[in-house]
Amino acid sequence: MFVEKIPGDYENGDVNKNLDDDGRVKRTGTWVTASAHIITAVIGSGVLSLAWAVAQLGWVGGPAALVVFSFITYFTSTLLADAYRAPDPVNGQRNYTYMDAVRAYLGGRKVQLCGLAQYMNLTGITIGYTITSSISMVAVKRSNCFHKHGHHAKCETSNYPFMVIFGCIQIVLSQIPNFAKLSWLSIIASVMSFAYSFIGLGLSIAKVAGGEEDVRTTLTGVIVGVDVSGSEKDTIKWSPVVPENKSMKRATAIGVSTTTIFYVLCGLVGYAAFGNDAPGNFLTGFGFYEPFWLIDFANICIAIHLLGAYQVFAQPLFGFVEGWCSRRWPGNRFITSAQAVRVPFYGVYYINLFRLVWRTTYVIVTALVAMLFPFFNNFLGLIGAGSFWPLVVYFPIEIHIAQTKMAKYSFKWMWLKILTWACLIVSLIAAAASVQGLIQNLQAYKPFQLQD
DSSP states (O other), X not given: OOOOOOGGGGGGGOTTTTBOTTSSBOOOOXXXXXXXXXXXXXXXXXXXXXXXXXXXXXXXXXXXXXXXXXXXXXXXXXXXXXXXXXXXXXXXXXXXXXXXXXXXXXXXXXXXXXXXXXXXXXHHHHHHHHHHHHHHHHHHHHHHHHHHHOTTOOOOOOSHHHHHHHHHHHHHHTTOSOGGGOHHHHHHHHHHHHHHHHHHHHHHHHHHHHTOSOOOOOXXXXXXXXXXXXXXXXXXXXXXXXXXXXXXXXXXHHHHHHHHHHHHHHHHHHHHHHGGGOOSSTTTTTSOOSSHHHHHHHHHHHHHHHHHHHHHHHHHHHHHHHHHHHHHOTTOHHHHOOEEEEETTTEEEEEOHHHHHHHHHHXXXXXXXXXXXXXXXXXXXXXXXXXXXXXXXXXXHHXXXXXXXXOTTOHHHHHHHHHHHHHHHHHHHHHHHHHHHHHHHHHTOOTTSOOO
């Protein structure tokens, strides 16, 4: 793994001054910054579907599901924090990636399975972001149409042109070799994320307070036969006083608790506002029509946020493929060589033909898949179901069992295995429901109508 050294590393002739004990640039993250990263990463476009999700389960099941799975996520995340070093969680050798931790404690085929789950999840997220961004851009156009011609106007618009626009922008952004240095875009994306989330929450509160419509809610959510048919329902700085795993656990507690409170609040207020008829995405599914300018602003915020978020999830995949190919074919000039090109207002940019072709192809493929499955809710559910069990539950628990050398069939071993199997069953059910929903949406799909 290549680590770029900066001139400041060698000031005053002290090479080790700004380096950590492993020779890498000194880590500066704290539990505060880590908490912020967790909150920023988790609070995304998924909050827009929480009202619909709570509507499926009702006042009892909706909040209970959010709290239970948040606790499971927190618990397994603390186990994963202890795997940052191996074999000792405090003084052992650092594991720089999730796959490194799996390799250190489990080894064998499980390393490849972890990588497969991770990179499939990253690919699915980029496809989901392409879908969501196009829906939001279409919603801006439809919102203006409804404002001008009335709420009952057809205002049909295709998602496809906006997916193409989003893809073209991503092709350009994907050519930036070290996207991590563009912190300004990450900051803007984070601000946009909070902006549209709070706009949606505020509009829901206003709708509830207004009490203009008779909204039907139930303890158990949507009613079969009435609402639906039966088949529809950071890196942490090292300190000798506070080990990294403790800082990570503290950050996890703050991050997960904050996002859980926010999620429950958005879900419950959204359900109170829309009841069992909650749209899949209440900013693009037109749960709100007015003020149209605020709806437009919120949807623009979503599109801007996802422009940056796409790269956050795509860059690790880009780096993995390019690194593997460089090691596999070190003498291939198409893969390893770069040509210097002077770009106005930027300076010298080094074009690598393999990077250009590979990243452009990836963006085009994800856009094409998004065009085939432009359905926000079910695709979001499929991504969540596919990644939750292996990455959030299975590997952290298996690593913990191996790390602590837990006795087989002991009480703790038994209940951890029960938790693993229970979460697997939930994930399989959720995945099956999402696939069924995708099939139903495809059968009823009209390409010139907004999908939610």
